[in-house]
Structure formats: C-alpha cells, structure tokens
Amino acid sequence: MRARPAALAATTALLVPLSACASGADGAGGDAVASPGGAPDRPLVVAGSYEVHNVDPTTAGGLFTRLEVAETLVATDLDGTLVPGLATSWEASEDQLTWTFSLRETATFHDGTDVDADAVATALTRAHSTEGTPIATAPIADVGGEGDTVTVTLTEPFASLPAVAADTTGQVLAPASYGADGSVTQVIGSGPYEVVEVVAPSSVVVTAADTWDGDAPAITDVRYQSVGRSEARALMATSGDADLVLGMDPTALAGMATADGLTTLSVTLPRTVLLKLDGADPALGDPAVRTAISLALDREGMATAILKDPELAATQLFAPSLTEWHDEDLEPLTYDQDEARSLLAAAGWTPGSGGTLEKDGQRLTVTLRTFPDRAELPPLATAIQAALAAVGIEVEVLVGNSSEIPAAHAAGTLDLALYSRNVALVPDPLVTLLTDLAPEGADWGVMNWQDAGLTAALGTLADGATGDEAAAARAEVTSTLQEQLPLIPVAWYRQSAVVSDAVDGLELDPLERSWRLSAATWSAAAAG
Structure with missing residues (x-):
C-alpha cells in the first residue's frame, strides 16, 4: 500500500466531560466567529436519540459508521445498491464457497497503519462469533487472505455475503483499537472523520482525518449529542443549538413546518x-x-x-x-x-x-x-x-x-x-x-x-x-x-430530520448506515 504519514491516534475518553456540550461559542447556537474561509469557527452539531453505550461495533450499533469514522468491506448508495467500501471489488468461486475481496490500496487507518486483510479478518471474525449480528447468520468457515486480498470461505453457498459484509457490526478497525483481551477500547477507523473524544452515553466529537484517501470533508469538525426526548431535540432545532436533528416526532415535526431557518428532510x-x-x-x-x-x-x-x-x-x-x-x-x-x-x-x-x-x-x-x-x-x-x-x-x-x-x-x-x-x-x-x-x-x-x-x-x-x-x-x-x-x-x-439553513448538501440514507456528513458544506447563511 501507499505509505502515508502517521496521524494522531483517535482518543476515546469514555468518562471525561466534554467541554463543548453547552451552546455558545462552541455550540450551534452561539455567536460563533467565522473562520478566514467564511465557515463558522465551530463544529457542526448533530442531535439524535442514539446513546453511546460502548465502542464495540458488534454491540454499539452503527453510530461510528453514521459518523463516517469506520468503514465496512462493502458500502451502499442512497438506493441501497451495493457499492465499494474498503473493498473495490468482489467475486465468488465457481462452487460459490470462496469469495475474494480486493481492498482499496490507499486505505489507511487514522493512526497511520494500512488497512489489510488481517484487520478485515479480525473484524469479520469477531462479528461472526457474536450472537445476534447479521454476520453471525452467514455460513462462514474462515476469513483470511494477505495484503490487499481478503478471502472468505463458506460452508455452503450464500449469495448474500457481500450484503452481509456491509453490515455495521463488521466495521473494520485498526489493530490498536483492541485491548490485550481482544475487546475494543477505542475506535480507530479509516473513514473521512476520526474520533477526538467519546463521552458515554451522551456525545462523540470527531474531526476530519488527514489519513483519508478521498475528498476531504468541507465541514471539518462534528459533535454528536445524544438527546433522548423528541421534544428536547425539537427545541434544539428551533433554538439553533443543533444543525441537524434526527428522529423527529411527527407532532413536533408538524409544529416546525413554518419555522424560519429550518428545512425538513424525509425518506421512507x-x-x-x-x-x-x-x-x-x-x-x-x-x-x-x-x-x-x-x-x-x-x-x-x-x-x-x-x-x-x-x-x-x-x-x-x-x-x-x-x-x-x-x-x-x-x-x-x-x-x-x-x-x-x-x-x-x-x-x-x-x-x-x-x-x-x-x-x-x-x-x-x-x-x-x-x-x-x-x-x-x-x-x-x-x-x-x-x-x-x-x-x-x-x-x-x-x-x-x-x-x-x-x-x-x-x-x-x-x-x-x-x-x-x-x-x-x-x-x-x-x-x-x-x-x-x-x-x-x-x-x-x-x-x-x-x-x-x-x-x-x-x-x-x-x-x-x-x-x-x-x-x-x-x-x-x-x-x-x-x-x-x-x-x-x-x-x-418514514425517517425525518430537520436541518439548519446553515448547512447544505445533506441527504438521508434510507438504510440509516451513514449521515453522509462528509458531503455537507456550510452555507452562505452560516458565514453570515
């Protein structure tokens, strides 16, 4: 793989208070100072109902794929069609018992290490051995390979394997993400954003990763805030304390139909x-x-x-x-x-x-x-x-x-x-x-x-x-x-969200795998 400079390893601080939790200069609702490029000098604030219980992909849900921190072997587009993720291509053997996935040669973890077959094998094997995950339902006998080539051996034909490889419980993490006992202690992924801080159960802060091999996100910093009550999330939208509010209650959503400065997104x-x-x-x-x-x-x-x-x-x-x-x-x-x-x-x-x-x-x-x-x-x-x-x-x-x-x-x-x-x-x-x-x-x-x-x-x-x-x-x-x-x-x-007019370019994913924040931009209203 292409050599890349080492990046600062992502930090997972499960118990450290988050300094940017309140609105103000660091929140969505404060009088943020504009950066020299015209964008506000603050993170984009996302409010949703998902709590941050832990950082293990097999039990934590898809929060870190939604935040585009971690990637899976296969991804999807907005139509639900399978598209390349960490794997650029895949094919099955004639007897349908061996699948070969070719990894993206430039994929690099946030700590500067290369994404390779060993990292993928660790992720898929952990997910397959965890009861209740979709990957556990696949008839996988072994996951191996070398370098940029991953080989999955099955006990019987299973045509849905590429779709299973897109499941968020199979997020591929760097070796340094695991403790001595094999448990996940921090999230070091390969996506457009890397973790700065996690405060369980309430928040995650991420920043643009300089190891990312794709287009750099226009919005460099994001803070996710877990807010359990729908009415509280609605208040964050109308008060300007959040730029993107997810999981809107239908009643609250109807009440914001005429609110200034907000746009409603919806997808079945x-x-x-x-x-x-x-x-x-x-x-x-x-x-x-x-x-x-x-x-x-x-x-x-x-x-x-x-x-x-x-x-x-x-x-x-x-x-x-x-x-x-x-x-x-x-x-x-x-x-x-x-x-x-x-x-x-x-x-x-x-x-x-x-x-x-x-x-x-x-x-x-x-x-x-x-x-x-x-x-x-x-x-x-x-x-x-x-x-x-x-x-x-x-x-x-x-x-x-x-x-x-x-x-x-x-x-x-x-x-x-x-x-x-x-x-x-x-x-x-x-x-x-x-x-x-x-x-x-x-x-x-x-x-x-x-x-x-x-x-x-x-x-x-x-x-x-x-x-x-x-x-x-x-x-x-x-x-x-x-x-x-x-x-x-x-x-x-129907999934509904409310977006501040300060943000452009957001689309809802019907499969709820990603919030696609890396494609968003600050609008002219944000700079003003």
Missing part, C-alpha cells in the same frame, strides 16, 4: 412497526385470532392521528420501498371490527364479564410490551389497546426498556410486543429474514411459529436463486406471512 425506510405474537399461546397460536387482531386495527386512523401520514398505514409487512419484496398483488390487510368479532366467535370466544371474551373459563387477556425509544410506539400501543378492547380482547400495556422484549421472549413470558423492525439491517432483506423467520424463532422475529414452505423458500433464496425462481420464492414468503400473520404489520416508517 425499510422499517415496519409490527406486533410480535407468541405462537404457543392457546389464543394467539390460532391463526383466526391473529387475523381478528389484525382486522381490529384501524391502521389508517392510527397513521393519520399518530404518525401524521395516512400513507404509512401498513397493508403488508414489506414497505413499498422494498421493491423486490413488496407484493402489489397481495390482498391488503384491512380494518373490519365486525369481521374480527365474527372470527373470534367462530373460534369459540364468547363475551364474558365486562365484555372481555372467554373460552373454557379462560379470559382473553394479554400483555403488550413496548418501549419509548421511538416516540410513536407508546401512543400506538394505547391505540391498539383500545382497538382490541372494542372486539373483546383485554390488553395490558407495559412500557419499559427495549431489552425487556427479547428477555421475555427467552423466558417464554411474552404475549405481544410492539416495536419497529428494519428488515434491511443489511442491504439484502433476506439476511434479516433468515434470522427473524427462523423455525427456532428470534428476539425480534417470530416466536413459537414456523412454516415449512416459507423456510424452504428462504433456503432457495440463500442458495442464490435468481430470476423467476427467486421471484416465486419471495412470493411464497410474502403470501405466507400475509395469511398466517405470525408478525402483524401496523405501520411503515
């Missing part, structure tokens, strides 16, 4: 708000009861009242943005409470005390778990509670931590859960579906439910089916999910 995500049900429950295991629950939901009404957008009412699991999986020919999910009552009656459920249905002396009472990390979930849970009460199903809503859903799944104590699921955690939805729809179930997928035809169809796709064979397999999956409803779609999802 491959994410669906859905109900997870326990297929082993005597009531919820009955497809007729699941269909009745679906019929009881006024999705358009909920989308209008809570999400402020009736078009987000989900008529099937896959949103229209997932063009290969969204099936226009499926009979859409509808709202019909009379039909819901009829189905429940036919299944043997009759009105009991207080209007709650009963069968064989058992009341139709369930618990619905959700969490407030996404502001729309608790009000949607309340609306679902009222809708099901109207057809005789008593629902207790528990709003807690998101971790309580997989914990209850594992303990076998989960009835219903409401959450939003990104079915394109990696660019190919098949990778997520192989986990979420596995016969043994999944934390954020089905519970005590399986279908042999669906499992076979997923296997056909994983083996690399193309053309009509692949289309038929996807149709089998979508129709089975629509008929049996092991997961009940409620709403599709």
Whole structure:
C-alpha cells in the first residue's frame, strides 16, 4: 500500500466531560466567529436519540459508521445498491464457497497503519462469533487472505455475503483499537472523520482525518449529542443549538413546518412497526385470532392521528420501498371490527364479564410490551389497546426498556410486543429474514411459529436463486406471512430530520448506515 504519514491516534475518553456540550461559542447556537474561509469557527452539531453505550461495533450499533469514522468491506448508495467500501471489488468461486475481496490500496487507518486483510479478518471474525449480528447468520468457515486480498470461505453457498459484509457490526478497525483481551477500547477507523473524544452515553466529537484517501470533508469538525426526548431535540432545532436533528416526532415535526431557518428532510425506510405474537399461546397460536387482531386495527386512523401520514398505514409487512419484496398483488390487510368479532366467535370466544371474551373459563387477556425509544410506539400501543378492547380482547400495556422484549421472549413470558423492525439491517432483506423467520424463532422475529414452505423458500433464496425462481420464492414468503400473520404489520416508517439553513448538501440514507456528513458544506447563511 501507499505509505502515508502517521496521524494522531483517535482518543476515546469514555468518562471525561466534554467541554463543548453547552451552546455558545462552541455550540450551534452561539455567536460563533467565522473562520478566514467564511465557515463558522465551530463544529457542526448533530442531535439524535442514539446513546453511546460502548465502542464495540458488534454491540454499539452503527453510530461510528453514521459518523463516517469506520468503514465496512462493502458500502451502499442512497438506493441501497451495493457499492465499494474498503473493498473495490468482489467475486465468488465457481462452487460459490470462496469469495475474494480486493481492498482499496490507499486505505489507511487514522493512526497511520494500512488497512489489510488481517484487520478485515479480525473484524469479520469477531462479528461472526457474536450472537445476534447479521454476520453471525452467514455460513462462514474462515476469513483470511494477505495484503490487499481478503478471502472468505463458506460452508455452503450464500449469495448474500457481500450484503452481509456491509453490515455495521463488521466495521473494520485498526489493530490498536483492541485491548490485550481482544475487546475494543477505542475506535480507530479509516473513514473521512476520526474520533477526538467519546463521552458515554451522551456525545462523540470527531474531526476530519488527514489519513483519508478521498475528498476531504468541507465541514471539518462534528459533535454528536445524544438527546433522548423528541421534544428536547425539537427545541434544539428551533433554538439553533443543533444543525441537524434526527428522529423527529411527527407532532413536533408538524409544529416546525413554518419555522424560519429550518428545512425538513424525509425518506421512507425499510422499517415496519409490527406486533410480535407468541405462537404457543392457546389464543394467539390460532391463526383466526391473529387475523381478528389484525382486522381490529384501524391502521389508517392510527397513521393519520399518530404518525401524521395516512400513507404509512401498513397493508403488508414489506414497505413499498422494498421493491423486490413488496407484493402489489397481495390482498391488503384491512380494518373490519365486525369481521374480527365474527372470527373470534367462530373460534369459540364468547363475551364474558365486562365484555372481555372467554373460552373454557379462560379470559382473553394479554400483555403488550413496548418501549419509548421511538416516540410513536407508546401512543400506538394505547391505540391498539383500545382497538382490541372494542372486539373483546383485554390488553395490558407495559412500557419499559427495549431489552425487556427479547428477555421475555427467552423466558417464554411474552404475549405481544410492539416495536419497529428494519428488515434491511443489511442491504439484502433476506439476511434479516433468515434470522427473524427462523423455525427456532428470534428476539425480534417470530416466536413459537414456523412454516415449512416459507423456510424452504428462504433456503432457495440463500442458495442464490435468481430470476423467476427467486421471484416465486419471495412470493411464497410474502403470501405466507400475509395469511398466517405470525408478525402483524401496523405501520411503515418514514425517517425525518430537520436541518439548519446553515448547512447544505445533506441527504438521508434510507438504510440509516451513514449521515453522509462528509458531503455537507456550510452555507452562505452560516458565514453570515
């Protein structure tokens, strides 16, 4: 690789207070002094809901790819198409069991060391050995190679490997990022920005990396601030204390439609708000009861009242943005409470005390778990509670931590859960579906439910089916999910953000892999 001068290693200060947290000369809202080039002499401030729990890519989520600190082997464009990342090209052997990735020869870590096959092997092997990551689902036997060539050996064909290699849990870090025990102690990536400081759980400061082998970012300094409450993030936008505010609550967003100095960005995500049900429950295991629950939901009404957008009412699991999986020919999910009552009656459920249905002396009472990390979930849970009460199903809503859903799944104590699921955690939805729809179930997928035809169809796709064979397999999956409803779609999802007029050039990534800050520029309004 090309030799490059060593850069100052990125510093991860997990417990050191951040001096630039308040607005003022160092924040977005102060009277910043303009630099000689006309840009404000302060960092760009990003406010979002993601907390900084740790710096390990396998458990910390995609924060450091969103901030463009770390890169993955494969990347995506705004259409979700696979494009070169650290790898400039890739190809499979004739038997589909060996994949070869050619690395970008000029890629360099922020500490000045070269990106090589060993670093990639470390990253992918760690992610593959970590339960719950998309990379762990790939049939990888070994990751090796030498220099600029990475070789991935599989135990069986897996056509989605390049898409899996784009998953953020496979962020490639410099050897100095790891402690003696192999744990990640700091984030030394190879992207346009390098870490200056991390203060858990609230903030990250990054600056333009002089080791970056691409176009230098026009905005050299960025401060990310974790702000849990949507209304607090909205206040940061309107007060000028943040330049980019992510994850806007629909109500707050509507209130800022006429605010001066702000622009709203929006993109439809491959994410669906859905109900997870326990297929082993005597009531919820009955497809007729699941269909009745679906019929009881006024999705358009909920989308209008809570999400402020009736078009987000989900008529099937896959949103229209997932063009290969969204099936226009499926009979859409509808709202019909009379039909819901009829189905429940036919299944043997009759009105009991207080209007709650009963069968064989058992009341139709369930618990619905959700969490407030996404502001729309608790009000949607309340609306679902009222809708099901109207057809005789008593629902207790528990709003807690998101971790309580997989914990209850594992303990076998989960009835219903409401959450939003990104079915394109990696660019190919098949990778997520192989986990979420596995016969043994999944934390954020089905519970005590399986279908042999669906499992076979997923296997056909994983083996690399193309053309009509692949289309038929996807149709089998979508129709089975629509008929049996092991997961009940409620709403599709639109990501919205508010941008200060001080910033130009920002676009939202529908896969939420990157905030693309390196492409942004300060506007003339910022200098003024």
